[in-house]
Amino acid sequence: MPPRTGAVPTARELAAATPATRxxxxxxxxxxxxAVVVLGHWLMAAVTADxxxxxxxxxxxxxxxxxxxxxxxxxxxxxxxxAHALSYRSRPAYAAFVRGRVRRLLRPTALFAAVWGAVALAxxxxxxxxxxxxxxxxxxxxxxxxxxxxLAMVAFTPPLLRLHRRWGWGAFAALAGGAAxxxxxxxxxxxxxxxxxxxxxxxxxxxxxxxxxxxxxxxAPWALAxxxxxxxxxxxxxxxxxxxxxxxxxxxxxNMAPPTLALLCHGVWLVGAVELLRRPGTRLAARARVWRAVxxxxxxxxxxxxxxxxxxxxxxxxxxxxxxxxxxxxxxxWWAGLPLRVAAAVAVTALLVGAFQRAERPGARxxxxxxxxxxxxxxxxxxxxSSGAATTTGASGVSGAATTTGATTATGAAxxxxxxxxxxxxxxxxxITLSLLGVLGLSMVGYGGLLEGHAATLIAVPxxxxxxxxxxxxxxxxxxxxx
Numbered sequence: 027m028p029p030r031t032g033a034v035p036t037a038r039e040l041a042a043a044t045p046a047t048r049x050x051x052x053x054x055x056x057x058x059x060x061a062v063v064v065l066g067h068w069l070m071a072a073v074t075a076d077x078x079x080x081x082x083x084x085x086x087x088x089x090x091x092x093x094x095x096x097x098x099x100x101x102x103x104x105x106x107x108x109a110h111a112l113s114y115r116s117r118p119a120y121a122a123f124v125r126g127r128v129r130r131l132l133r134p135t136a137l138f139a140a141v142w143g144a145v146a147l148a149x150x151x152x153x154x155x156x157x158x159x160x161x162x163x164x165x166x167x168x169x170x171x172x173x174x175x176x177l178a179m180v181a182f183t184p185p186l187l188r189l190h191r192r193w194g195w196g197a198f199a200a201l202a203g204g205a206a207x208x209x210x211x212x213x214x215x216x217x218x219x220x221x222x223x224x225x226x227x228x229x230x231x232x233x234x235x236x237x238x239x240x241x242x243x244x245x246a247p248w249a250l251a252x253x254x255x256x257x258x259x260x261x262x263x264x265x266x267x268x269x270x271x272x273x274x275x276x277x278x279x280x281n282m283a284p285p286t287l288a289l290l291c292h293g294v295w296l297v298g299a300v301e302l303l304r305r306p307g308t309r310l311a312a313r314a315r316v317w318r319a320v321x322x323x324x325x326x327x328x329x330x331x332x333x334x335x336x337x338x339x340x341x342x343x344x345x346x347x348x349x350x351x352x353x354x355x356x357x358x359x360w361w362a363g364l365p366l367r368v369a370a371a372v373a374v375t376a377l378l379v380g381a382f383q384r385a386e387r388p389g390a391r392x393x394x395x396x397x398x399x400x401x402x403x404x405x406x407x408x409x410x411x412s413s414g415a416a417t418t419t420g421a422s423g424v425s426g427a428a429t430t431t432g433a434t435t436a437t438g439a440a441x442x443x444x445x446x447x448x449x450x451x452x453x454x455x456x457x458i459t460l461s462l463l464g465v466l467g468l469s470m471v472g473y474g475g476l477l478e479g480h481a482a483t484l485i486a487v488p489x490x491x492x493x494x495x496x497x498x499x500x501x502x503x504x505x506x507x508x509x
Contacts, residue, residue, distance in 0.1 A: 037322035041314070050311035050320065051304055052105055057323040059101040064334045066096050067169075068371050069364070070272075072355035073342045077158035079165060081275055085356045090270040094258070097271035099172065100232045100293030101300055106176060107236020110183040111190075120184060121450035124458055127180045128505055131328060132461055134385040135173050136502040138332040139468060141382075142166055143495050146473035155474070162339040163473040169335060170469035177462040178226065179233045181455070186230065190237045198238065201231035202290060209287045213266050221284045228285035232293040244301060251298025257291035326383045330375055333382065337374035341367055453504050461501030467494030 035043075044050070072080040083090050110127065117123045146163050149155055155163060189197040205227040211217040238244045261267050266279055267288040273280045281289045300307070310316055323330075345352060353359035467489040471482035481488040 037318050037325065040325075041318045041321045044317070044321070049108075050317060051308045052108055053320050053324055054307055054311040054316075055101055055300055056105045057320050057327060059098045059105070060327050060331055061323075062096055062098045063102075064331060064375075065368070066272075067335060068338050068368050071338055071342075073158070073352065074355065075352040077156075077161050079161050079339075080355065082355060083270060083272070084275055090268075090274075093269075093271040094292065097292065098296060100289075100296050103175070103179065103229055103232045104236045104239070104293070104297050104300075106179055107233035108239045109236070110180060110233075111187060111237045111240035114183055114187060119450070121454040123184070124180060124454040125505055127183075128177060128458060128461070130386055131173065131176065132502040132505055134329045134332055134382065135170070135461075135465060136499055137382060137385045139167070139170075139465075139495055139498050142336075142473055143476075143491070146476050146491070150477050158339065158343050160474055162336075162343070163476075165339065165472065166335050167468045167472050169331065170465040172331075174462050174466035174469065175225070175229050177458050177465070179230065181458045181462070182230060186234060187237060190234065190241075194241075194243060195238065198231055198234040201227050201234055202287075205231060205285075205290050206287050224285045224287075228287075228290045228293075231290055232297070235294070235297050239301075244297075247298045247301030247304075249298070251295050251302060254291045254294030254296070254298055258288050258295060261286075261288040261291060325387055326379045329379050329383045329386045333378040334371070334375050337378060338371045340374050341370045344370075453507055457501045457504030457507070459501065460497045460504065463489075464494050464496070464498030464501055467491075467497065 070082045072082045072085055074080070083093070113127060114123050117126055146155075149159060149163065186197065189200075193200070205224050208220055208223045208227060212221045235244065244250070262269055265288070267281060267286055268274065268277055268279055270277075271281050271289060271292050273282040279286075281292075311320060342352075353363055463484065467482070467484045468491065470484060471480060471489060471491050471494060473491050474480060476491055479490055481490045483489075484494075
């Protein structure tokens with residue numbers, strides 16, 4: 027069937043246009059890691075009849091060991107590092123790189139934040155902000171912390187790539203050593219607030235492993251997995267770190283918020299594990315049906331992630347209306363109803379994705395609308411997901427593998443671009459900073475207590491939901507600006 031000129035391409039058409047050189051396993055990892063995160067959130071939710079949402083892992087503590095396999099957010103950030111390295115080397119101008127990496131992230135995020143802001147205002151004006159509805163207003167924005175961390179990774183990619191070009195594994199070791207030093211100051215010396223530095227050091231260290239993967243320097247994955255797992259086991263067994271690799275209600279120390287050295291070791295073990303599965307994973311992703319599914323999922327992955335908690339809470343909210351009692355978390359009835367609740371959450375998420383997915387892929391046109399060619403095939407492939415230029419050799423014939431020459435050229439091009447490029451870069455920096463602060467603020471404050479001026483502390487500054495929403499939208503608009 028010939029392509030539909032000018033139309034938004036289907037997953038089948040995009041899959042067919044994918045260059046053979048694309049690293050499809052990276053795209054598979056991106057989809058799989060987000061899917062596991064979403065499923066984990068659905069499984070962990072322990073909702074009670076009074077509208078409170080607890081954590082199943084707190085109800086059944088022996089299940090916490092499962093987080094050592096199911097806490098896969100490090101895999102997503104590792105994939106991001108790989109994609110950012112290749113993308114920056116193909117777009118060395120800072121503003122173009124930032125815009126290209128975050129537009130598909132910020133557009134659905136801005137829409138999500140604005141829609142929920144309007145819903146929250148209407149609900150609270152109607153006086154209906156109690157019970158599960160009030161809980162939903164507080165919880166739905168919590169996953170936005172991930173968006174904030176990812177935005178920071180994009181912003182820091184150019185300087186971290188320069189460190190990587192010069193020091194290689196040494197750059198990762200410096201970040202990991204910094205994370206270890208922070209934990210030492212936190213637990214041994216009792217230095218206040220120092221632990222928050224690990225939001226950057228731990229996640230950027232995992233991100234740095236993606237750079238090494240892009241260079242083909244991530245050899246001996248069995249050693250990486252073994253060292254990471256051994257380190258995490260030792261730290262949990264003999265150190266102050268909890269067993270769970272996700273945050274738990276009421277715990278004095280969390281491996282997630284802020285991240286710890288134990289979580290970094292966990293991330294290293296997971297990166298080694300997925301690299302050990304690289305060959306069978308690559309063969310799986312090469313299958314036509316699997317690749318079409320990966321392409322389709324990548325096209326809506328961020329929209330699904332943003333709205334999956336909304337879907338879950340909608341399912342629980344519908345139970346009383348259907349005359350279904352809330353089962354006691356972890357009871358036999360709770361486990362028996364779990365498959366149906368998850369299936370319902372999948373269906374509601376699909377409806378929400380259908381309603382809001384356009385924000386994630388605006389203006390996507392089939393390559394035939396621009397004339398078929400190698401470059402167009404490459405652009406079509408990059409539309410499959412935010413892993414971007416995840417190829418071993420780009421459609422233009424320029425090697426996507428990270429080289430010192432490529433990185434030097436990228437830096438030189440940015441420096442030589444002139445005053446206009448510096449102005450565009452300044453706008454990009456301001457935009458991504460405002461967006462980062464906005465989404466982190468929303469993740470902390472939520473939309474509960476909107477009319478009462480409820481606030482949360484963000485970097486020692488109180489922030490309300492309207493202020494955080496304004497920051498998010500202003501940052502998004504600045505990123506969208508072109509000079």
